[in-house]
Amino acid sequence: MKLDDIRREYLYSGLSRKDLADDPIVQFKNWLQMAIDADLNADPTAMSLATVNAQGVPSQRIVLLKNLDASGFVFYTNLGSRKAQNIAENANVSLHFAWLPMERQICVTGVAEKLSIAEATRYFLSRPHESQVAAWASQQSQAIGSRKLLEQAFEQMKNRFKQGEVPLPSFWGGYRVRPVTIEFWQGRANRLHDRFMYKMVGENWEVERLQP
Numbered sequence: 001m002k003l004d005d006i007r008r009e010y011l012y013s014g015l016s017r018k019d020l021a022d023d024p025i026v027q028f029k030n031w032l033q034m035a036i037d038a039d040l041n042a043d044p045t046a047m048s049l050a051t052v053n054a055q056g057v058p059s060q061r062i063v064l065l066k067n068l069d070a071s072g073f074v075f076y077t078n079l080g081s082r083k084a085q086n087i088a089e090n091a092n093v094s095l096h097f098a099w100l101p102m103e104r105q106i107c108v109t110g111v112a113e114k115l116s117i118a119e120a121t122r123y124f125l126s127r128p129h130e131s132q133v134a135a136w137a138s139q140q141s142q143a144i145g146s147r148k149l150l151e152q153a154f155e156q157m158k159n160r161f162k163q164g165e166v167p168l169p170s171f172w173g174g175y176r177v178r179p180v181t182i183e184f185w186q187g188r189a190n191r192l193h194d195r196f197m198y199k200m201v202g203e204n205w206e207v208e209r210l211q212p
C-alpha cells in the first residue's frame with residue numbers, strides 16, 4: 001500500500017465572509033441540511049467527541065447529534081461511560097463534523113453540561129424499545145467476558161421490561177456542549193482552503209478568517 005500517493009484537489013466549493021450567517025448556529029444548520037440533502041453517508045449527524053481526562057490524556061469517539069439550538073449541541077450516552085467520566089473531570093470538550101464528499105469540516109470547542117432528567121427522559125422515551133432495553137443492559141465502557149454475557153443481560157432486561165414503558169435508567173442521559181468557538185472549513189484548490197472561526201466575545205459572536 002502506497003499512502004503518500006493518495007491525495008486529491010478540493011474543488012467542490014468556496015466559502016467567503018459574505019456567504020456566512022452572522023450566527024454560527026444558523027450557518028451550522030445550513031451546512032448540516034446540505035449534508036443531509038446530499039445523502040453523503042448513513043450518518044450525517046455523526047460527530048467525533050474529544051474529551052480529556054484528569055491526567056490530560058485525550059480520547060475520541062463518535063456520537064450522534066440529537067438536538068441543536070442557540071444553547072448548544074446535544075448528545076446522549078451512558079453516564080458511567082469513559083466519556084462521561086472524562087467530562088466529570090474536565091468539562092472542556094471538542095466536537096468534529098466531517099462531510100468529506102463536500103470537502104467540509106466543522107470544529108467546535110465548548111463546555112459540556114449534563115442535561116436535566118426531564119430532557120433526557122423526553123428523548124429516552126422517543127427511542128425504539130430495543131434501544132431502551134439495550135441502554136439498561138450495557139454498562140458502557142466496562143469490560144465484559146463475552147458477547148454471550150451481553151446478550152444474556154439484554155434478554156434479562158427484555159423480560160424485566162416486558163410490559164409497559166421502559167423507564168430512564170439512572171445511569172443514562174445526555175449532555176449539551178455550549179460552544180465557545182466554531183470553525184467552518186471548506187477545502188479549496190492548491191491547499192488554499194477557506195477557514196472561518198467564530199468566537200464568543202462577551203454576548204456576541206465574532207468571526208475571522210484563518211490561514212489554511
Ligand SMILES: Cc1cc2nc3c(=O)[nH]c(=O)nc-3n(C[C@H](O)[C@H](O)[C@H](O)COP(=O)(O)O)c2cc1C
Pocket residue numbers: 043046059060061062063064065075076077078081082083084140141
Ligand atoms: C455512527 C456511530 C454513532 C454512535 N452514536 C453514539 C451515541 O449517540 N452515543 C453513545 O454513547 N455512543 C455512540 N456510539 C458509540 C461510541 O462511539 C463509543 O463507542 C461509546 O459511546 C463508548 O465510548 P467511551 O467508552 O469513550 O465513553 C456511536 C458510534 C458510531 C460509530
